[in-house]
Amino acid sequence: MVSFITNLINGLSLGSIYAIIAIGYTMVYGIAKMLNFAHGDVIMVGAFAAYTIISTMGLPTPVGILAAIVCCTLLGIAIEKIAYRPLRNAGSPLAVLITAIGVSYFLQNGAMLIFGSDTKMFSSVVPLQTLSVGPFLIPGTTIVSILTSVILVSVLQIFINKTRPGQAMLACAQDRAAASLMGISVNNTITLTFAIGSAMAAVAGVLLCSAYPALSPTTGAMPGIKAFVAAVFGGIGSVPGAMVGGLLLGVIEILSRAYISTQLSDAIVFAVLIVVLLVKPTGLFGKVIQEKV
Amino acid sequence: MALLKVTELSVNYGVIPALRGVSFEVNEGEIIALIGANGAGKTTTLHTVTGLIPSAAGRIEFMGKDITKVPAHKIVSMGMAHVPEGRHVFPDMTVYQNLLLGAYTVKEAGKRDSILKEVYEHFPRLKERERQLAGTLSGGEQQMLAMGRALMSDPRIILMDEPSMGLSPIYVNEIFSIIEKVSKAGKTVLLVEQNARKALTIADRAYVLETGKITMEGAADDLLHDDSIRKAYLGE
Ligand SMILES: Nc1ncnc2c1ncn2[C@@H]1O[C@H](COP(=O)(O)OP(=O)(O)O)[C@@H](O)[C@H]1O
Ligand SMILES: [Mg+2]
Numbered sequence: 347m348v349s350f351i352t353n354l355i356n357g358l359s360l361g362s363i364y365a366i367i368a369i370g371y372t373m374v375y376g377i378a379k380m381l382n383f384a385h386g387d388v389i390m391v392g393a394f395a396a397y398t399i400i401s402t403m404g405l406p407t408p409v410g411i412l413a414a415i416v417c418c419t420l421l422g423i424a425i426e427k428i429a430y431r432p433l434r435n436a437g438s439p440l441a442v443l444i445t446a447i448g449v450s451y452f453l454q455n456g457a458m459l460i461f462g463s464d465t466k467m468f469s470s471v472v473p474l475q476t477l478s479v480g481p482f483l484i485p486g487t488t489i490v491s492i493l494t495s496v497i498l499v500s501v502l503q504i505f506i507n508k509t510r511p512g513q514a515m516l517a518c519a520q521d522r523a524a525a526s527l528m529g530i531s532v533n534n535t536i537t538l539t540f541a542i543g544s545a546m547a548a549v550a551g552v553l554l555c556s557a558y559p560a561l562s563p564t565t566g567a568m569p570g571i572k573a574f575v576a577a578v579f580g581g582i583g584s585v586p587g588a589m590v591g592g593l594l595l596g597v598i599e600i601l602s603r604a605y606i607s608t609q610l611s612d613a614i615v616f617a618v619l620i621v622v623l624l625v626k627p628t629g630l631f632g633k634v635i636q637e638k639v
Numbered sequence: 640m641a642l643l644k645v646t647e648l649s650v651n652y653g654v655i656p657a658l659r660g661v662s663f664e665v666n667e668g669e670i671i672a673l674i675g676a677n678g679a680g681k682t683t684t685l686h687t688v689t690g691l692i693p694s695a696a697g698r699i700e701f702m703g704k705d706i707t708k709v710p711a712h713k714i715v716s717m718g719m720a721h722v723p724e725g726r727h728v729f730p731d732m733t734v735y736q737n738l739l740l741g742a743y744t745v746k747e748a749g750k751r752d753s754i755l756k757e758v759y760e761h762f763p764r765l766k767e768r769e770r771q772l773a774g775t776l777s778g779g780e781q782q783m784l785a786m787g788r789a790l791m792s793d794p795r796i797i798l799m800d801e802p803s804m805g806l807s808p809i810y811v812n813e814i815f816s817i818i819e820k821v822s823k824a825g826k827t828v829l830l831v832e833q834n835a836r837k838a839l840t841i842a843d844r845a846y847v848l849e850t851g852k853i854t855m856e857g858a859a860d861d862l863l864h865d866d867s868i869r870k871a872y873l874g875e
Contacts, residue, residue, distance in 0.1 A: 513743075523727065
């Protein structure tokens with residue numbers, strides 16, 4: 347029982363990191379109507395930025411975290427403006443998808459060029475020691491990951507529902523033409539979405555590497571795919587869906603690793619997705635996609 | 640000087656021309672009807688005027704300023720609102736949130752509140768449904784919301800694309816009487832309609848659009864009694 351609950355807590359911790367990544371995925375999908383397959387690699391860039399500042403340059407941890415956020419935000423804006431915007435009205439969703447995959451390779455190979463392909467040891471940014479609560483041992487990163495995701499999601503919900511740019515994002519997600527008729531710049535709103543999603547990816551990258559300290563240019567790939575799965579799982583386009591999807595995915599992954607098979611845990615995660623999509627094709631929180639007339 | 644002046648406007652979809660040298664004028668305070676059959680280019684005209692689609696040639700002037708290349712999101716704050724065909728309300732937002740988005744360009748909260756009051760006077764039903772999701776409204780109510788939302792930007796001119804489309808006769812009458820009220824309240828109206836009879840009844844002047852060209856223009860009363868119009872658009 348004790349080990350089960352410990353596993354559950356670890357699952358929630360990993361899941362909350364997936365959730366932070368998945369929210370970026372789902373927001374970009376909801377508003378820009380595209381799958382940004384380079385999103386996972388932004389996580390890796392964030393982790394490398396923090397690594398460079400903290401481990402290589404020896405500057406204080408908060409500076410490293412801040413640098414990661416700033417770096418990823420700018421990167422997200424640049425990717426959107428340079429790679430995706432020119433294709434926005436070109437018509438073919440396939441062109442955008444291929445470009446996203448290209449951006450993903452570009453980031454991975456760019457990182458390989460700068461940092462080499464060997465794995466770096468990322469030193470945790472979490473100063474908290476492992477906490478023992480009754481019979482449970484809870485690592486500091488676990489607590490910080492869960493807290494961070496709860497705070498980020500809450501702030502994001504307030505931002506989306508209570509601020510002007512947030513309402514502009516909702517409007518663009520529902521009807522771009524109508525949004526521009528309201529005086530909303532769709533381009534700026536999409537850029538803002540990329541900026542927010544990428545800033546969150548930076549946080550996720552730092553947390554992920556604090557929990558699993560091996561950092562290499564492909565570090566972001568698998569968590570990126572899993573976060574995508576989490577977003578689809580929760581209903582792509584839905585922020586609460588991404589949150590729940592991320593948490594569930596983390597729990598499923600850790601529990602199957604503990605009780606079924608370490609090798610098969612990823613396969614189980616994807617199998618669960620397939621089952622969910624068979625039963626509910628729009629995901630847990632997804633709506634039936636309305637065809638525009 | 641005309642409030643809105645469109646000169647020799649041409650628009651293509653790919654290689655297919657949709658508008659071929661369309662010219663018309665709207666003066667302050669007028670209700671102008673733009674009538675024409677399905678596919679004539681009415682929606683294309685409005686889309687181009689508000690910058691949703693680019694023009695191939697021609698010029699659009701609003702209050703003396705060339706707005707031909709101004710993108711849609713910058714047109715609103717200049718004083719032009721567009722009620723699109725098919726209403727395009729934000730379905731997952733409440734009536735109130737839709738209206739607030741209509742006032743996206745109005746930065747002063749006080750002004751926003753006073754416009755909202757006016758809009759609720761025009762559309763008491765919207766006030767009753769304030770907290771309801773727009774997607775759950777009836778077609779007529781959605782049309783009212785789309786019109787109210789456009790009014791929320793406090794425009795000089797309001798462009799309406801087939802506001803009566805798909806509505807029951809009772810709603811059609813209500814919508815047209817609201818258009819007249821809006822006009823009396825000082826708004827200039829450019830009204831696109833397939834319901835030519837209704838449109839010509841409330842309009843001051845009208846233009847007839849046929850396959851991308853203006854083929855006739857004149858006082859709405861004259862067109863209402865013109866034989867060719869009666870045959871082609873009034874079903875007589
Ligand atoms: N997005 C589009 N792509 C290609 N052709 C279009 C598009 N929209 C309209 N058209 C064509 O342009 C012409 C004018 O259409 P439209 O402006 O919608 O007419 P109306 O509003 O008068 O019914 C029609 O022949 C229509 O088929
Ligand atoms: Mg039309």
